[in-house]
Amino acid sequence: MDFRVLQGDIAQQEADALVNAAGTSLKMGSGVAGALLDAANGPLERDAVARGPVELGDVIVTDAYNLDADYVIHAAAMSHSGPHPIATAESLREATQNSLKTADNLDCKSLVLPLLGCGSGGFHTHEGAPLICDEIRAYEPITLEDVRVIAYSDRDRNILRQLVSDQ
Secondary structure: OEEEEEEOOHHHOOOOEEEEEEEOOOOOOOHHHHHHHHHHOOOHHHHHHHOOOOOOOOEEEEEOOOOOOOEEEEEEEEEOOOOOOEEOHHHHHHHHHHHHHHHHHOOOOEEEEOOOOEOOOOEOHHHHHHHHHHHHHHOOOOOOOEEEEEEOOHHHHHHHHHHHHOO
């Protein structure tokens, strides 16, 4: 499986499935969720919320509407039980694993993941990115051939590139 790092807007990516960095409520706000919601130009949030709430680490799938993908996998890496979303090392790992498994179950060949739980979820990229990358490297794909982790900022991209080049 090809595992790459890129920088940009996840909503502008072409893949069989795009992963939304979701909370357990599946409500879509800003950041990754906001970008996907705006570009989808469809009832993406309504579809996601109708399938929730979900447990921390779980995923649900919706249509991608006008995104250049077939599916959006909403990965609940953060809990919305308090005033601020909170992610844990375990939730980052489980959300990443479940995103990969779900993409395989959907016969996807390509998948783009953001830095789940980093930023608004409370994890710093230098702590969360290694967890996500470790899960991707350990994953035994069935149909997945191309997995990309996307960073929004130069700083996050550089952290990710160092992790991937250290393989």
